[in-house]
Amino acid sequence: MTTPGSTEQLKIVIVGHVDHGKSTFVGRLFHDTGSLPEGKLEQLQAISERRGVPFEWANLMDALQSERDQNITIDTAQIWFQTKKRQYVIIDAPGHKEFLKNMVTGAANAEAALLLIDAHEGIQENSRRHGYLLNLLGIRQIAVLVNKMDLVDYSEARFRQIATEYTAWLKSIDVEAKVFVPIAAKLGDNIATRSPKMPWWDGPTVLETLDAFKVAESPKDQPLRFPVQDVYRFDQRRILAGRVESGSIKVGDRLIFAPGNKSSVVKSIERWNAPATDSAHAGESVGVTLTEQIFVERGSIAALESSPPYELTRFNARIFWMGKQPFRKGRSYKLKLATQEAECSIEAIEKVIDASTLATVSRHQNEIFVGRHEVAELTLKFKKPVAFDTIGEIVPTGRFVIVDGFDVCGGGIIVPGNYPKRTADGTHRSDNLYWSHGKLTVAQRARRNGHPGCVIWLTGLSGAGKSTIATELERELFNMGRQAFVLDGDNIRHGLCSDLAFSPLDRRENIRRVGEVAKLFAEAGLIAITAFISPYREDRHSVREMVSDDQFIEVFVNAPIEVCEKRDPKGLYAKARANEIQDFTGISAPYEPPAKPEIELRTGECSIAESVGRILEYLHLQDVETEISI
């Protein structure tokens, strides 16, 4: 029961130099397609008569009194009309240079453009500038209407001349027009019907040209980009609100949030008064809940681990400037990219271009800026990393605006550069790494410290007593004048491993990192004590491989699960039993006890002091006198 209007709509912007007949063309297009409201034509004709001025088709679009008084379009307007094929929104953009920001507003919202050139006056400054800006704004479907053919006696030669000349301009900015159509908007020639005055023309009418344009589809097949718009806490739940800008998101996806590299898994997709589904696609505004609560704010961009955005403190861009004040080096501005906001400044200006001639604007060395209505190639820098893509990769995260004071003053697209991929990207590793060796030996360090460095690796269930033993052992060693340090599971998760969750893969990475750090500590001559559940035998084994064998002391802190659950110092068993925590070791995730630990402590039976004593005994340390003890 739907008309074409409610299923397909195409937005067309009408651009071109001032007085080349844009508003007249739109008025005529509406009339010739029967789209004018009843009485509108008569009303406008009556007004013209009353004011003693000739009737202008343009008055249909130029709604403001100041526009009708001056016969110019000041601001962009959007109106609707329908062909047999579909519905159109016509965006009439002003042709005056001083209203360029209104032209940009109109054009940025369009999917295709009609660019008008006056056949009599020929190609003018804004014919070229608008062509350049359409390209920068991402509009790829452009048709050129050579208007006022009646003023050049419907001359085919004049039409061809303009078409050739303008094609050359477009080519120089890497654009190709779909078609050139000769018209006389005021008289309706080649608008809705073929003109008898131009029998030489066998190409399409304007209406046919419009119907040949394609409606842009949301980029579903690209990598996921879900910029967080806001975080709601309705109904005691944390819901990330946002729109899927590209790709798809579904329940179970592991997301990473850039910048910042935090990670969690999609628990649900939220909508109101809509069928429940477990996925959302490009263009959909939804809510997302996560399985593990992580701190994410507006501005974060969620992506899949396999294809994250860049995350850097500078990028290269092409921008256009609309501000009353120029865009200057040495000042700071606000950048808005998707929902991200960041303080930015110009690092370097490659060149400033006059968009109507492509000529480089020359400036004194000490006076570097981008002026109003100019275009520039430059590098922007940021105090903190921003997440982005290049315009060629993903459009919605490849463009931005710049705010000066209270106003949006510039827009830009991010062009390719030598951007390093995120380090978490496993496919990108440097080939140029070598081991370097210092001048100190392990033995020298051991002699200085009075003991060799080693790793005391405590493993066992949550609540078995690992952390308590570790901190007590650290205190004892300190009092004995030894260099010891505890790497605690929870503490590491706050910092070094804050991007990791509790899946088997993440647990493995967590242990690997801790192993590497413990190894460095041991090499520095310290007694590194680790207190991690470290449930997988294989993971512990790989740490043992990392460290030299006699430096790795695996301590199995062995308490029956019933004892651990009864102790439950952090209330975690209770939560796990209530299904509030998933993958909890001993309850919903496995624990693999060590086959041959160096030490086994049955903490259900022996005290903390006894346990610590057993480890100290194993270390064969001699007491040394110390000045400080705790």
Add this chain to the structure above:
Amino acid sequence: MDYLSKLENQSIYLFREAFNKFENLAMLWSIGKDSTVLLWLARKAFLGHVPFPLVHVDTTYKIPSMIEYRDRLVKEWNLQLVVGRNHSVLQEGRTFPNGKATRVECCGTLKKDAMKAVLEQKHYTGVIVGVRRDEEPTRAKERYFSPRDKNMEWNVEDQPPELWDQFKTDFEKGTHIRIHPLLHWTELNIWEYIERESIPVIPLYFANEKGERYRSIGCFPCTFPMKSQARTVSEIIQELRQTNTPERAGRAQDKESEDAFEKLRRDGYM
């Protein structure tokens, strides 16, 4: 994605931008079909909640069944309602048609000035309004986020650029921003969405026994019904697909002079 869903998703995005960016946000609710669709979209955006107050500017000339309908929804949907009235003008009787005011003057005091008073009293910095581009030519030039100065005036010749869904959200103290989530909807889209979502609307929109219905609803001295047989939402949709008459043909204040409505809007009218 079908076209109505595209409109819906865009409106949700705008609501969420507004809610994030304006600490003191309110929404105008005229009880008509547009602002009721607007209210529905707010619930879509905030997953069933409406996390800001609704301002109803009551001219006291509204058709009585509108107020009953309003109070029923406030209760059922758990809404916060703020009612604004221009008491002095009403007391002095400077209204149309009984008092000494033209239609446009009456709109200016009872709607625009009353709204201004509410905004000033409550210090709202963001006001969500359900205007649409296809209603009327000056609205066709509106932005999604449209600034108003200290006197609530609209500087239509110097509007902010709006591109790539980046909006004007920075503004001087004392000024405010109007947010227009329905700007790109047409009258037909509104009815198609009412049908799709089964949104309750006041019965004044449906044809009565005399074969008349309201297409646009305002104050009774200035709003006139049209001839129609459309008794259901789908009959209204059918009717709108055929018609060539503008929506606000039954709104007398628009027609007092060539630029009557433009002047009202420049001064701060919705």
